[in-house]
Amino acid sequence: MAVKFANTPGFFAPMRFEAQVDDCIVEGELPAGLRGTFYRSCADRRFPPLYPHDTPYNSDGAVDLFRFYDGNVDFRSRYVKTPRYLAERAAHKPLFGLYRNRFTSDPAVRNLSHNTANTTPIVHGGMLFSMKEESLPTRLDPYTLETIGEWDFGGTLKSTSFTAHPKQDPLTGELIAFAYEAKGDCTDDLAVFVFDQDAQLTNEIWFKSPVVSMMHDMAITASHVILPTTGMVTSMQRLQNGELHWAYDPAQPAYVAIVPRKGTASDVRWFKGTPDQAMLVHTTNAWSEGNKVIMEAPVAGDNFHPYFLRVDGTKSNPSSYYPTMRRWTFDLDSDKDSWEEEILFGGIKVTSFSRIDDRFLTQPFRYSYMLMNDPSLPINRDFADTLAVRVSNAWFRFDHHTGAIEKFSAGETHGMSEPQFVPRHKGAPEGDGYLLGVVNDFREQRSELVIVDATDLAAGAIAKVKLPFRLHMQVHGWWVAD
Numbered sequence: 001m002a003v004k005f006a007n008t009p010g011f012f013a014p015m016r017f018e019a020q021v022d023d024c025i026v027e028g029e030l031p032a033g034l035r036g037t038f039y040r041s042c043a044d045r046r047f048p049p050l051y052p053h054d055t056p057y058n059s060d061g062a063v064d065l066f067r068f069y070d071g072n073v074d075f076r077s078r079y080v081k082t083p084r085y086l087a088e089r090a091a092h093k094p095l096f097g098l099y100r101n102r103f104t105s106d107p108a109v110r111n112l113s114h115n116t117a118n119t120t121p122i123v124h125g126g127m128l129f130s131m132k133e134e135s136l137p138t139r140l141d142p143y144t145l146e147t148i149g150e151w152d153f154g155g156t157l158k159s160t161s162f163t164a165h166p167k168q169d170p171l172t173g174e175l176i177a178f179a180y181e182a183k184g185d186c187t188d189d190l191a192v193f194v195f196d197q198d199a200q201l202t203n204e205i206w207f208k209s210p211v212v213s214m215m216h217d218m219a220i221t222a223s224h225v226i227l228p229t230t231g232m233v234t235s236m237q238r239l240q241n242g243e244l245h246w247a248y249d250p251a252q253p254a255y256v257a258i259v260p261r262k263g264t265a266s267d268v269r270w271f272k273g274t275p276d277q278a279m280l281v282h283t284t285n286a287w288s289e290g291n292k293v294i295m296e297a298p299v300a301g302d303n304f305h306p307y308f309l310r311v312d313g314t315k316s317n318p319s320s321y322y323p324t325m326r327r328w329t330f331d332l333d334s335d336k337d338s339w340e341e342e343i344l345f346g347g348i349k350v351t352s353f354s355r356i357d358d359r360f361l362t363q364p365f366r367y368s369y370m371l372m373n374d375p376s377l378p379i380n381r382d383f384a385d386t387l388a389v390r391v392s393n394a395w396f397r398f399d400h401h402t403g404a405i406e407k408f409s410a411g412e413t414h415g416m417s418e419p420q421f422v423p424r425h426k427g428a429p430e431g432d433g434y435l436l437g438v439v440n441d442f443r444e445q446r447s448e449l450v451i452v453d454a455t456d457l458a459a460g461a462i463a464k465v466k467l468p469f470r471l472h473m474q475v476h477g478w479w480v481a482d
């Protein structure tokens with residue numbers, strides 16, 4: 001049966017395409033010191049969803065790379081050949097049902113891995129992975145992007161899931177990770193994992209969560225792990241009823257686990273916030289000061305996953321609330337289970353896509369970089385609906401010392417992906433480097449990778465790596481220096 005997709009315009013249509021472009025056309029001057037590889041994990045359905053109300057989070061994973069060397073850039077793009085991808089390719093039709101609900105999949109594949117590997121690429125211990133939070137990491141060849149397979153760290157990983165946002169400690173080289181629903185669908189088991197720089201497991205801490213909730217991201221300090229819940233809830237009953245995995249519970253308070261990296265389950269402290277602190281998707285950074293653990297992150301008081309309904313079946317109204325950048329301070333000397341909150345940058349409306357100069361993870365820091373929606377920047381009116389409502393059109397640099405904000409817009413018809421910070425050279429001070437990321441030109445239906453001086457966003461792009469086609473929508477990226 002021929003494949004038919006519902007009519008989806010432009011960049012929101014599936015790409016269904018693997019590509020290789022060597023010696024890409026470059027406009028402007030590539031910085032001479034820029035040597036390394038930018039990986040991006042993308043979501044791109046190979047077959048139409050079995051259920052029209054499924055979420056794009058359930059799309060097949062694809063990984064792209066841009067390799068910078070000797071003034072050249074090579075591009076390559078490959079689907080992640082998950083068991084799910086291979087089963088559907090063999091059947092020539094979709095078999096997997098709603099997002100994280102096996103009961104809605106074809107019985108023939110119900111017990112097969114539902115891993116889409118579509119969220120974050122990471123490189124650790126010389127290995128490249130593409131991650132999806134309800135599954136194990138999928139290992140790929142870092143040069144060809146061909147899929148090697150799901151990876152359980154040489155048999156040491158006992159969880160059924162693994163976060164898409166592990167953190168690499170820049171000072172120790174360790175990889176800190178966690179798993180939720182760690183013993184299968186809807187289980188209240190959490191696990192924190194510590195791996196050394198060679199990806200050998202050195203500590204694991206298993207404990208219970210007060211609620212089974214989406215836990216998408218984490219933060220680390222030199223001594224602690226911070227794990228926030230997000231107000232999204234699930235149950236086996238929901239799954240058996242044939243629903244999407246998550247619903248948003250507006251009454252659910254925020255819970256945060258603080259876990260010593262070298263501790264055991266008995267050292268875990270749970271803190272309890274309010275429902276208007278619950279929607280935390282990505283963290284910015286965290287550090288320890290004495291016995292205080294301090295984290296900064298964009299946080300909202302209501303659901304900003306538009307595809308998931310509230311528990312009462314109603315839709316959220318994202319125009320009525322927005323994330324703000326907040327600083328949370330957890331005092332481990334206090335017996336209280338609450339924390340202090342400070343709203344940063346005057347409560348400006350932000351998004352959840354927050355990044356920093358990753359060399360300053362675990363440490364006090366000055367700059368963060370964010371993908372933003374800014375209707376005050378020039379927008380071509382023919383594309384206004386798309387650019388203002390459906391995609392992000394700017395990168396912001398936030399100065400956490402002075403409160404200053406700098407902006408970069410790639411153009412009046414351009415949508416942008418999360419920025420990646422790359423240091424100018426190995427010993428460069430914090431923030432001295434480049435922002436790079438893929439930009440989509442909605443007028444030309446073509447993508448390019450732009451490079452901006454991170455100390456002068458207003459100056460515009462230094463260089464653009466032009467591709468002769470459009471790319472799939474990115475989730476997250478990762479830079480590896482040569």
Ligand SMILES: [Fe+2]
Pocket residue numbers: 119164165216282476
């Ligand atoms: Fe994410």
